[in-house]
Amino acid sequence: MSFLANIWQKITGQKPSGASHQGKAQPGLTRDAGQTLWIFVECANCGEHIKVMLRKTSEIQRRDGVEREGGPGEFYVRKTIIGSKCYKPIEAEIEFDRRYQVIESHVINGRLIPRSEYKEQ
């Protein structure tokens, strides 16, 4: 670890992003469609598969300034997803690297699924 990275870690308690592998890219969880990014979620309550569109320009936030320390991602999103079967809200917090690959996710009442597992219902 470089001198500066070491200082950064002492100050923030975090490894600097870029040098860090705490969040490893998980390809296959998203579909990048230019201005939008699709994620695929399974409801833990009823098993419904839900396709979710995220707008890169508004919903997905860049981590800069004070946000930088909030997570390992270059970008992140917080979204409440509601399916059409049981209407139980799914709370997703997802961290992306600079290529919009998922590197970390926390999903309450559900989980992210690879787009290959997604079944239109």
Ligand SMILES: [Zn+2]
């Ligand atoms: Zn459900």
